[in-house]
Amino acid sequence: MRIGIVCPYSWDVPGGVQFHIRDLAEHLIRQGHQVSVLAPADDETPLPPFVVSAGRAVPVPYNGSVARLNFGFLSAARVRRWLHEGDFEVIHIHEPTSPSLGLLTCWAAQGPIVATFHTSNPRSRAMIAAYPILQPALEKISARIAVSEYARRTLVEHLGGDAVVIPNGVDxxxxxxxxxxxxxxxxxxxxxxxxxxxxxxxxxxxxxxxxxxxxxxxxxxxxxxxxxxxxxxxxxxxxxxxxxxxxxxxxxxxxxxxxxxxxxxxxxxxxxxxxxxxxxxxxxxxxxxxxxxxxxxxxxxxxxxxxxxxxxxxxxxxxxxxxxxxxxxxxxxxxxxxxxxxxxxxxxxxxxxxxxxxxxxxxxxxxxxxxxxxRFDWSTVGADILAVYETVAAGAASVAADERIGLLARLGLGRD
Incomplete structure (x- = not known):
């Protein structure tokens, strides 16, 4: 399977989300899948062969920490190029509501999208205020994952919808x-x-x-x-x-x-x-x-x-x-x-x-x-995430097949 994964935070400043994405990518590659990760990174940052830099990130205070995010016209162009060159069967976006590559990818992507929500912030006024802007992007997501019940609760209370809980993995x-x-x-x-x-x-x-x-x-x-x-x-x-x-x-x-x-x-x-x-x-x-x-x-x-x-x-x-x-x-x-x-x-x-x-x-x-x-080993967590990928990819293929049959019928080319 050709899988594109989007990391919202700068690769050169390690954190839990970056480690999760790195380990997930390595696990999937060992399983024989083609994986590309798009992430912010400074020019001098050494990157694994599966990571594509989207350019330098900007530090932004958020949720008691400092998130280093990447946003703007140049970043949007790099997202579109990455999507075109990757021709992914599934796109997996982490933290799609952050003003970074995840949101840009949601806007630009056409294929099936899986989103993982990591944040647990029960009183996020910013997330509530931004909902009208986020809604069109969120509607494009085919499946939602939350890394814990508390991340799922934040999602439900602030953005609506629901998510399957799949924890972070570890070797x-x-x-x-x-x-x-x-x-x-x-x-x-x-x-x-x-x-x-x-x-x-x-x-x-x-x-x-x-x-x-x-x-x-x-x-x-x-x-x-x-x-x-x-x-x-x-x-x-x-x-x-x-x-x-x-x-x-x-x-x-x-x-x-x-x-x-x-x-x-x-x-x-x-x-x-x-x-x-x-x-x-x-x-x-x-x-x-x-x-x-x-x-x-x-x-x-x-x-x-x-x-x-x-x-x-x-x-x-x-x-x-x-x-x-x-x-x-x-x-x-x-x-x-x-x-x-x-x-x-x-x-x-x-x-x-x-x-x-x-x-x-x-x-x-x-x-x-x-x-x-x-229960947190990648042998379990990776299989659960891959099952989500396969489900949304199969769903997208089924929709495409139905649309093709409908088009042929409208043209009078369908079978009797």
Whole structure:
């Protein structure tokens, strides 16, 4: 099948939507399909062979973050050229309501269109106000996908219609097979074990972990440091209480942003317990998640899914997350990971302390998460998305056949 996928956000600034589109494209290519992805990208950005640049994006504040979008006459011309050259059987647009390539493609495309809605924003005045402009484009969509029940709810409440819920996908085995890095593990070799079982454990720590019997553990955080909704400030406020109980604990932070500002609120003696890793590769992300004793997701809002939770569970990391609706759904309402009250640093600290001191509970969460996460593997998610493609392509072919028969009948050329 010839499949065109439209990414609304700049390829050179990675995020959950871009990762989802990349992994979906690679999965479909492995299945033997022809896939082309149209995405904004700076000229110097290295692109995979299946990605076509639509030009540089412009940063626009949106939903507590900064979306880098691409819009205008030049972009519209590139969309039309991409559609013509691709001759796609199905066009899959992500975030078709954003003022970027998705909306331009909706306006220009003639073939069957599948749209995926990622945003969870129950009070989007902008989306409501823009509905009259969006309606003609949305009417061209053949099938709608929402990545979570909360993204579906946003769609229904703001734009009408409905969508099938198909979650974001992850290569579970990629994370499960990753080798932990010793320097990212607790002193007694904590972190997820070879089969997704926690090997973190027991016994005195020695010279780095406080009182005998209190081990040196590691907590992981991955996300943009200077984006408040990712919740690092909440984790920083919780850290002194955690360190008071377990002085040897280390916080490993991966992501871009101002590192000095991130630790500014910490007492000076505690700042060396935070290790900033900067931007890390996919391979190192998997190794980090395999190495930590607890992965913390303190996000404060604006999340429609939570792919990092799925990745952490895939690696066997015990997960502790804020109780956002989307996170609770991903974590099976707390059965596959622990939840704490959103933006409550004390609640986060108390939960982290309990987990750091309870290797049996960490092992239980690791095992439950490893089982639960299989429903998010690309082998399942990719098959569900492909079924949507096949349905809309077959529908379009059927309509075209009916129109041809009708035309022949009007010309008197149909069969008796």
């Amino acid at each position: 579970v085995d990629f994370f499960a097979r990753a080798e932990p890095r010793p320097e990212w593990m607790g002193r007694d070799g904590g972190g997820a074990g070879p089969a997704g079982e926690s090997s973190s454990g027991t016994g005195p720590v020695g010279d780095g972990g406080g009182p005998a019997g209190r081990r040196e553990g590691t907590i992981g955080f991955i996300g943009r440091i200077d984006e408040p909704r990712k919740g690092l400030p909440v984790l920083m406020r919780a850290l002194p209480k955690i360190l008071a109980e377990y002085p040897g604990t280390r916080l490993l932070v991966a992501g871009r942003g101002d590192e000095k500002e991130a630790v500014a609120q910490l007492p000076a003696p505690m700042r060396d317990r935070v290790e900033f890793l900067g931007m890390i590769s996919d391979e190192d992300k998997a190794r980090l998640l395999r190495s930590v004793d607890v992965y913390v997701a303190p996000n404060t809002g604006g999340e429609s899914f939570g792919i990092i939770l799925v990745e952490a569970m895939s690696a066997g990391a015990p997960v502790l997350a804020s109780d956002l609706d989307a996170f609770a759904q991903v974590l099976d309402q707390g059965a596959a990971g622990e939840l704490f009250a959103n933006e409550d640093a004390d609640a986060l600290a108390e939960a982290a302390i309990r987990l750091l001191g309870d290797p049996a509970r960490r092992a239980e969460l690791s095992e439950r998460g490893s089982r639960h996460v299989r």
